[in-house]
Amino acid sequence: xxxxxxxxxxxxxxxxxxxxxxxxxxxxxxxxxxxxxxxxxxxxxxxxxxxxxxxxxxxxxxxxxxxxxxxxxxxxxxxxxxxxxxxxxxxx
Amino acid sequence: xxxxxxxxxxxxxxxxxxxxxxxxxxxxxxxxxxxxxxxxxxxxxxxxxxxxxxxxxxxxxxxxxxxxxxxxxxxxxxxxxxxxxxxxxxxxxxxxxxxxxxxxxxxxxxxxxxxxxxxxxxxxxxxxxxxxxxxxxxxxxxxxxxxxxxxxxxxxxxxxxxxxxxxxxxxxxxxxxxxxxxxxxxxxxxxxxxxxxxxxxxxxxxxxxxxxxxxxxxxxxxxxxxxxxxxxxxxxxxxxxxxxxxxxxxxxxxxxxxxxxxxxxxxxxxxxxxxxxxxxxxxxxxxxxxxxxxxxxxxxxxxxxxxxxxxxxxxxxxxxxxxxxxxxxxxxxxxxxxxxxxxxxxxxxxxxxxxxxxxxxxxxxxxxxxxxxxxxxxxxxxxxxxxxxxxxxxxxxxxxxxxxxxxxxxxxx
Numbered sequence: 001x002x003x004x005x006x007x008x009x010x011x012x013x014x015x016x017x018x019x020x021x022x023x024x025x026x027x028x029x030x031x032x033x034x035x036x037x038x039x040x041x042x043x044x045x046x047x048x049x050x051x052x053x054x055x056x057x058x059x060x061x062x063x064x065x066x067x068x069x070x071x072x073x074x075x076x077x078x079x080x081x082x083x084x085x086x087x088x089x090x091x092x
Numbered sequence: 093x094x095x096x097x098x099x100x101x102x103x104x105x106x107x108x109x110x111x112x113x114x115x116x117x118x119x120x121x122x123x124x125x126x127x128x129x130x131x132x133x134x135x136x137x138x139x140x141x142x143x144x145x146x147x148x149x150x151x152x153x154x155x156x157x158x159x160x161x162x163x164x165x166x167x168x169x170x171x172x173x174x175x176x177x178x179x180x181x182x183x184x185x186x187x188x189x190x191x192x193x194x195x196x197x198x199x200x201x202x203x204x205x206x207x208x209x210x211x212x213x214x215x216x217x218x219x220x221x222x223x224x225x226x227x228x229x230x231x232x233x234x235x236x237x238x239x240x241x242x243x244x245x246x247x248x249x250x251x252x253x254x255x256x257x258x259x260x261x262x263x264x265x266x267x268x269x270x271x272x273x274x275x276x277x278x279x280x281x282x283x284x285x286x287x288x289x290x291x292x293x294x295x296x297x298x299x300x301x302x303x304x305x306x307x308x309x310x311x312x313x314x315x316x317x318x319x320x321x322x323x324x325x326x327x328x329x330x331x332x333x334x335x336x337x338x339x340x341x342x343x344x345x346x347x348x349x350x351x352x353x354x355x356x357x358x359x360x361x362x363x364x365x366x367x368x369x370x371x372x373x374x375x376x377x378x379x380x381x382x383x384x385x386x387x388x389x390x391x392x393x394x395x396x397x398x399x400x401x402x403x404x405x406x407x408x409x410x411x412x413x414x415x416x417x418x419x420x421x422x423x424x425x426x427x428x429x430x431x432x433x434x435x436x437x438x439x440x441x442x443x444x445x446x447x448x449x450x451x452x453x454x455x456x457x458x459x460x461x462x463x464x465x466x467x468x469x470x471x472x473x474x475x476x477x478x479x480x481x482x483x484x485x486x487x488x489x490x491x492x493x494x495x496x497x498x499x500x501x502x503x504x505x
Contacts, residue, residue: 085120087398
């Protein structure tokens with residue numbers, strides 16, 4: 001079982017729940033599992049090619065998964081996965 | 093002045109009310125402030141600005157604030173200095189330095205914090221907070237003290253000592269995190285979800301906060317006699333400042349303050365030990381691959397720059413370039429600026445000057461251009477970086493003979 005922290009922006013899809021307990025062996029497997037449990041969540045974090053959206057960061061045990069093996073990163077029992085929106089300003 | 097219409101997602105254009113929101117709920121894209129530019133154009137004028145205070149608030153019509161109850165220590169309208177000696181060394185006869193080292197807490201961050209906390213008060217938020225590499229911490233702590241707000245500033249524990257001391261003096265809470273800036277930023281992004289009544293200036297009120305950097309463009313245009321420069325060189329940490337300077341020049345034209353449409357080439361400066369945006373530019377990528385920072389320019393040590401993508405876009409679109417410079421070149425840049433112009437900049441300023449020199453050498457910056465280099469932080473904040481390279485020219489005994497000896501050897505050089 002792993003814990004997934006959900007940011008406020010997605011809690012409307014999880015009935016307000018901030019932490020989910022999910023089984024899965026990789027980051028990608030866990031995130032897709034959330035999508036099947038909470039429909040609509042997947043399209044918010046993955047683009048049409050199934051890649052993490054540009055403004056979505058996922059951290060496993062506080063490390064950006066882009067520094068690990070991305071969605072293929074193995075997840076150990078009891079590790080915490082955080083979904084965090086990137087903080088960008090924008091212009092124009 | 094109420095010319096703010098809404099917040100708008102930069103990616104999918106969905107609109108949101110004027111609240112402490114920074115991310116689109118649908119696509120996670122960044123939110124930005126949408127203005128009624130026609131309204132601004134009919135209200136604003138060069139004369140009205142000239143009659144305003146000598147601070148960023150002379151441009152209030154172009155900032156995302158409704159009232160006039162500003163949180164301000166007297167921020168902005170810093171000198172634009174004609175850099176004759178430095179220009180001569182670099183072969184740039186029309187070079188100017190925007191000297192933002194002289195803001196109340198010694199960096200350009202006072203601009204964004206003044207806007208962010210003014211907005212925070214309008215939104216009824218009580219606690220000022222931030223993730224910071226130091227300059228922002230100084231500014232948030234100081235402005236919160238002035239406004240009587242509680243403050244929590246989060247910094248990497250390995251920050252320059254001076255920046256920690258100059259933050260804690262203001263009496264707020266300084267939380268040092270065992271990690272780098274990206275760790276601090278991630279923690280604050282998560283905390284912002286848990287503490288919705290706090291104003292994390294660079295997280296949940298970032299849409300307003302980042303607008304403060306536009307004043308760096310407004311002031312330069314006004315100080316040049318209401319014209320835009322041909323080329324600007326801007327240090328890049330998150331990339332936000334660079335995109336906002338570009339936006340600022342374009343807005344001035346949009347609201348009728350500039351007669352000619354500006355075509356400002358925008359170039360970015362990074363430290364080689366943390367150059368994810370410069371590397372993406374050089375490789376022709378349109379995405380920015382995060383890095384683990386290792387540089388003395390700690391105020392620019394952001395390995396996963398939030399606005400990196402947009403900064404790349406602006407630099408490419410305007411025909412600018414990127415430079416990245418080593419720690420040694422940074423110290424040389426700081427020395428060069430100090431010795432030619434009498435301005436003591438922090439390490440980030442060394443990055444800017446060294447990049448300016450590099451781009452001038454490469455011919456990217458042309459000698460016929462009006463060039464402005466943005467020097468955004470004070471050298472007293474990062475003296476630790478100079479400990480090994482700067483010191484007394486001579487150490488002597490307190491006698492006339494001893495001095496005569498070194499004076500003679502000095503004169504013979």
